Each structure stands twice: as structure tokens, then as C-alpha cells.
Amino acid sequence: MDQRHLSFRLLQVFRQVVQSGSITGASRLLHLTQPTVSLQLKKLSEVIGEPLFYYQQHKLQLTAAGELLYQTAQDIDERLTELSQQLKQQRTGNSGTISLAVVNTAQYLLPQILAAFDHAYPAVQVTLHIGNRARILERFEQQQDHLYLFSHPPRGDNVHARSVVPNPLYIVAPREHWAAKADSLRFEQLTHERFLLREPGSATRMTFDAWLSSQATELHHSMQMETNEAIRLSVIAGLGLAVLSAHTLPPATLLRQQLAVLKVAGFPLSSHWYLVQHANKRLPQAALKLQHFIEQHLSDWQDPLQQ
Incomplete structure (x- = not known):
């Protein structure tokens, strides 16, 4: 079999002939002439290297090779349908993979938020990287992640930083x-x-x-x-x-x-957490959903020592 000449269009015509039971029926459904459908089947048979149909009592039947090809065509169609659904989910942000990097102190902020996000979007996989500030800065410069959480964000034109919660x-x-x-x-x-x-x-x-x-x-x-x-x-x-x-x-x-x-004059010192992204790193929809989720949940945080 020469796979280089196998196309989705040929498989579509073949599958329609099998499902309609005749070349005439398939040509009508595909809006093609009968000679065109017959020519496509002939070309497909040459690609496979085996006859795909035979006639029995004036009825089109699949050969053993045709049966195998039909099963393969069905598998391909199902996988393409699955791919279409997955791509749709990715575009809506309901599935995908996100990389999040945070400095050591920020790890105390995230477990409950990530658990809630996982419950809301179970098909989204979040990978969490934790390190000291120097290590997370290095990851930022190399654009290894989608989102970062800093108390002191990096500076520069390639930095997009949003203050999300006080850090007294x-x-x-x-x-x-x-x-x-x-x-x-x-x-x-x-x-x-x-x-x-x-x-x-x-x-x-x-x-x-x-x-x-x-x-x-x-x-x-x-x-x-x-x-x-x-x-x-x-x-x-x-x-x-x-x-x-x-x-x-x-x-x-x-x-x-x-x-x-301790009740010391001038304390607590004022600081904030910043959600950061690299300006050159495009965020997929799933990462945008996580960004909004983090901002929304951290905005509700209240300093327990001030209550």
C-alpha cells in the first residue's frame, strides 16, 4: 500500500459507498457524478493494492481488504471527531495544559485555589513549579511557563504584572x-x-x-x-x-x-502579590481561565491578623 496517495477525500467517498450500499446512492449524497465516484473507488483500490468490492447477486459487497479498510476509515473518523471536540475544548479553555511557576512563599496561597480550579475544570492539567526568586526569574526569562506569581515582579517591557492580593x-x-x-x-x-x-x-x-x-x-x-x-x-x-x-x-x-x-511601629510592611506573564508568551484559553480564577479568589482574601 502506498500511503502517500491515500487521502481523507478518498476515504470519505469509500465510507459513503459502504454506508449507502451503492455507488448511485453515494454519488447522490456526495453531490458527485457516478463516474466520479467509480473513479475514486478505482484509485483507492490501486492505493490499497487490493480489490475493495465485489458484486453478489447485483449487490455491492466488501472484500476482506475492504472490511479492514472500512474499520480503519471508521477509526480515523472517530479520532478526527474526538480531535475536533478536544480542539473546541481547548479554544474555550475547558481542557489543555498550563504551566504555573511561583516563588517559595507563594506556595502557601495556592493549594485551595488550585483544588477549586481542578474541580471546576477537571480536563485542564496544571503543572506547578516552585523555587526561590532567582530560579523563577530564570524560568520567566526563558518563557518556560504561562503564568508566574511574584511578590517583587521582574521589571522591563516584556513584563505584564497585575497586583492580585496584599502580602503584609x-x-x-x-x-x-x-x-x-x-x-x-x-x-x-x-x-x-x-x-x-x-x-x-x-x-x-x-x-x-x-x-x-x-x-x-x-x-x-x-x-x-x-x-x-x-x-x-x-x-x-x-x-x-x-x-x-x-x-x-x-x-x-x-x-x-x-x-x-509583635506590635511594632511601621509594621506590617506593605507588599503585594503579582500575577505575571511574559509579554512574548501567548496565553491559551485555559491559562486565561486560570489567571481569572486566581485573581477572583485572591481578591476575597482578608488578612486574619487585621480582623
Whole structure:
């Protein structure tokens, strides 16, 4: 069989002849002349290399090769119908694959949102990449993902960033720390305490460093850690104080059992989360639906420490 000369049109004519039971019936349904249909069948038989029909008592019958070809033609038609439905779903955003990359702190925001999105759009597959800011910036520059979540978005003409939710930063301390008992504090009273900090370049660290610079003050003792979870557990253990996003803190009831949020003048520091896309990266409909879904759900977020 020479597949190079096999076409969908030939298969369509063949399938119609089989289903109508005659060349005359097929030509009428296809709006073709009978000689044209006969010629198409002859050409198809030459491509297959086998006769496809024979006559038995003046009735058109399929040969063994014709039976196999008809089954194949039916399979192809079903797959094309399935493809058409899948393409329609992709165009409407009801199916597809999305890549989402977020900085470490943002992972605390997303589980419930992604679970709700999965429930609403079960045919959409979301791949989540989590890393430090430097790693996610690298992915952004290489346009590896459809959407990104940053607290400090990258800059440049190729950046489309939308503020989606506040990201207040609080100073937390061990429950029994002396500062936990104070109704109000000035930051100068804490400068000799050990602060547990994220790595340089992280959004929380950048915001805190900028604030320290604006206040013309500096820390005397600090310890660097790579994750918010390590910092939070270390504060609970009494290793030091920390500046953490409200999104990384446990619910208010559990928070009071583990940590103390200090009442320091100038805090919480104001920050926001930004949903970012690369200007050169076209978003498929499914990614646009996820973008809207994230924006809609995060807009309802309320800082539990301000309620």
C-alpha cells in the first residue's frame, strides 16, 4: 500500500459507498457524478493494492481488504471527531495544559485555589513549579511557563504584572519572648535581637532590607535560612525573631499557640502579590481561565491578623 496517495477525500467517498450500499446512492449524497465516484473507488483500490468490492447477486459487497479498510476509515473518523471536540475544548479553555511557576512563599496561597480550579475544570492539567526568586526569574526569562506569581515582579517591557492580593509582612517572636508582652514597640528596641532572614534576593528580604535602609538602621545579629518553614519553626523554638508574610503564618487560633506577632511601629510592611506573564508568551484559553480564577479568589482574601 502506498500511503502517500491515500487521502481523507478518498476515504470519505469509500465510507459513503459502504454506508449507502451503492455507488448511485453515494454519488447522490456526495453531490458527485457516478463516474466520479467509480473513479475514486478505482484509485483507492490501486492505493490499497487490493480489490475493495465485489458484486453478489447485483449487490455491492466488501472484500476482506475492504472490511479492514472500512474499520480503519471508521477509526480515523472517530479520532478526527474526538480531535475536533478536544480542539473546541481547548479554544474555550475547558481542557489543555498550563504551566504555573511561583516563588517559595507563594506556595502557601495556592493549594485551595488550585483544588477549586481542578474541580471546576477537571480536563485542564496544571503543572506547578516552585523555587526561590532567582530560579523563577530564570524560568520567566526563558518563557518556560504561562503564568508566574511574584511578590517583587521582574521589571522591563516584556513584563505584564497585575497586583492580585496584599502580602503584609509581620515581625514574629517566640510566645514567651519579652517583646510579646509589649503593647507597642519601636523597632530600635529590637535591633540587638537575632533576626532569622531569607536569602538575599528573596522578596521578603528585599522588602525588609529596603525598609531598614529607609529607617537608617541595621541589625546587629542575623541568621540566614532558605525557607519560610525553617524560619517559622526556628522562631517557635526560640532561635530568634523574623519578618514573615501573613500568608505563611498558621490560622489565628493556632498562631496564638505557637508565635507572637509583635506590635511594632511601621509594621506590617506593605507588599503585594503579582500575577505575571511574559509579554512574548501567548496565553491559551485555559491559562486565561486560570489567571481569572486566581485573581477572583485572591481578591476575597482578608488578612486574619487585621480582623
